[in-house]
Amino acid sequence: MIGEMAKIWRARTWMKKNVPFLYSWHAYxxxxxxxxxSFKKPASIQQVALAKNVEMDLLEQWVEVGITLKHLxxxxxxxxxxxxxxxxxxxxxxxxxxxxxxxEMMELHIPALLSYPSLLRNQxxxxxxxxxxxxxxxxTSILLERFAFPKLQKVMKKFRVNxxxxxxxxxxxxxxxxxxxxxxxxxxxxxIHEGVxxxxxxxxxxxxxxxxxxxxxHEYEPDQAFDLIMANxxxxxxxxxxxxxxxEKASEWLDKKGQFFVLTPMQKSKHGKQFSSAFNSFFxxxxxxxxxxxxxxxxxxxxxxxxxxxxxxxxVKEGGWYALCFKKK
Ligand SMILES: C[S@@+](CC[C@H](N)C(=O)[O-])C[C@H]1O[C@@H](n2cnc3c(N)ncnc32)[C@H](O)[C@@H]1O
Numbered sequence: 001m002i003g004e005m006a007k008i009w010r011a012r013t014w015m016k017k018n019v020p021f022l023y024s025w026h027a028y029x030x031x032x033x034x035x036x037x038s039f040k041k042p043a044s045i046q047q048v049a050l051a052k053n054v055e056m057d058l059l060e061q062w063v064e065v066g067i068t069l070k071h072l073x074x075x076x077x078x079x080x081x082x083x084x085x086x087x088x089x090x091x092x093x094x095x096x097x098x099x100x101x102x103x104e105m106m107e108l109h110i111p112a113l114l115s116y117p118s119l120l121r122n123q124x125x126x127x128x129x130x131x132x133x134x135x136x137x138x139x140t141s142i143l144l145e146r147f148a149f150p151k152l153q154k155v156m157k158k159f160r161v162n163x164x165x166x167x168x169x170x171x172x173x174x175x176x177x178x179x180x181x182x183x184x185x186x187x188x189x190x191x192i193h194e195g196v197x198x199x200x201x202x203x204x205x206x207x208x209x210x211x212x213x214x215x216x217x218h219e220y221e222p223d224q225a226f227d228l229i230m231a232n233x234x235x236x237x238x239x240x241x242x243x244x245x246x247x248e249k250a251s252e253w254l255d256k257k258g259q260f261f262v263l264t265p266m267q268k269s270k271h272g273k274q275f276s277s278a279f280n281s282f283f284x285x286x287x288x289x290x291x292x293x294x295x296x297x298x299x300x301x302x303x304x305x306x307x308x309x310x311x312x313x314x315x316v317k318e319g320g321w322y323a324l325c326f327k328k329k
Contacts, residue, residue, distance in 0.1 A: 026065050028106040031089040031099030035062070039082045042075035100139040108133055109278070112285040119285055128286035134193040138170035141233045145173045147315045148232070148263050151323040152178070159259050159327075161227040162186070167217045167250075168234035172200030172210075179207045188226075190217045218242070225255040232263035235293050236283045243293070247305040251328055260307060260326040265319060267294040272320025279320075295322075302326050 030036040038048045045063055049056040063080050066072035073083040082088070089099030112126070119125060130137075152174065155161065162185050166175050169189030179187060189204075189212045191197040197214035204210045213220070229250050238246055250260045265276045276292060283289040295312060302309055307326035315321045 022065065023069055023071075024102060024105065026062065026069055026071055027089055027099070028102040029062055030066070030071065031092065031097065031102055034092055035059075036071075036082055036085065036088050037091055039072060039080050040085070042077075042079035042081040044077075044079050048080075096143065098143070100136060101143060104133075104136050104140045107136070109282045112282045113278075115285055116281075125287040126285055128289050130193055131195075134196050135199070138193075138196045138199070141170055142173050144233070144263070144315065144321065145177065148323055149174070149177050151313060151315070151325075152230070152261060153181070155228065155259050155261055155325055156182070159227065159257070161259065163224070163226045164188070164228045164230065165222065165226040165253065166190070166230045166232070168192070168231060168237060169200060169212065170196055170233075172204050172212060174230060174232060175200075175210055175212075176204055176207075179204065179210055183207065184209060186224075187211070188213065188222070190215050190220055192216050222253050226253055226258060227255055228259045228261060229254055230261045230263075232261075235262070235264045236279075236289050236291070239290055240293075240297075243297070243301055244304060247301045247307070251305045251307065254328045256328065258328045259310075260328070262298070262324040262326070263315065263321070264298075264324070265292045265321045266298070267292050267320075269295060269314075269320040269322065271314050271317040275318060276320030298324055 033052065033054065035048070035052070038052060045056065045060050048054075049059050052059075063072055067074065067080075070083050071088060072080050075081040089102060090097045092099060115126060156178065164175070164178060164185060164187045166172070166187070166189040169175060169191050172189050172191075175187050175189050178185070187207075187210045189197075189200055189210070191200055191212060191214060194214055197212055200212045204212060231246075231250070235243070247260075254260065265272075265279050267276055267280055269276055280291050284291060298312075299309060306329050308329055310325040310327050312322055312324050315323050
């Protein structure tokens with residue numbers, strides 16, 4: 001009898017532990033279908049279902065959940081209105097909505113984690129489709145920019161950098177922030193994904209000191225050395241067996257005393273172990289993505305390739321995200 005009670009109690013505990021998921025799910029659906037915008041002013045469910053051309057029962061249920069979570073509230077004349085809107089992701093149309101993170105979690109991370117049983121059973125991994133997810137992934141990285149940029153700027157100032165190479169530059173956010181401050185310095189971004197490289201070019205078209213090349217960095221050969229090379233949020237795209245060669249190339253492409261700036265989540269780091277282990281669990285379901293590096297791995301690679309470790313600073317402590325700065329000896 002006691003055993004049965006304990007089982008029920010345990011089941012209840014798991015259900016309660018899962019409640020935060022409901023908040024994320026609700027916010028994700030609202031962001032993805034821009035439903036929060038529809039209820040900014042009081043509106044009836046019928047009105048919104050018609051205007052958005054969506055299934056009414058499901059919309060009604062989403063609204064019910066929203067009311068219990070205090071994302072929405074009832075207004076007069078059977079209408080619904082946004083509640084605590086400041087907590088919710090802003091519109092998709094805005095450049096920096098936290099919704100992109102929800103989208104990545106819900107469309108990529110959670111499904112990948114749920115595929116563990118079948119991947120384990122079938123002794124296989126899946127393929128990361130960058131055509132499908134490349135743009136979302138590049139956009140979520142942009143959210144980190146604000147925290148990481150001051151570290152980068154410190155390096156720019158301290159070492160009087162005149163030329164920058166950004167490997168895996170995504171939509172070119174770091175280059176753009178640098179270009180706004182240093183319009184005369186030579187900057188090159190390398191991005192393998194055609195659509196993402198196009199976005200970067202479009203965002204940077206006003207600057208004539210910047211080149212965005214749609215290339216695989218492993219096949220790239222620069223015609224001049226650089227003072228600073230960046231590899232931001234890139235290490236999980238590089239096979240650990242190629243990381244030594246990657247460091248060697250960075251060293252070869254840098255001028256004497258050049259700087260190598262790396263932004264990455266790290267495994268088994270002092271901070272943010274839970275988050276970094278979750279990231280790793282996600283990355284490792286894909287045969288074309290790789291485990292995030294550990295601090296020890298990065299230090300060993302630096303040592304083997306003639307770099308001095310200048311600094312290793314947490315950017316988002318709870319996420320185990322770090323900025324690492326190496327100097328070519
Ligand atoms: C997570 S995003 C980070 C973008 C940007 N560096 C940032 O931190 O915001 C990583 C980018 O690296 C690109 N990438 C991955 N492997 C690459 C390769 N071999 N050559 C060039 N770009 C690559 C991906 O397409 C993706 O846009």
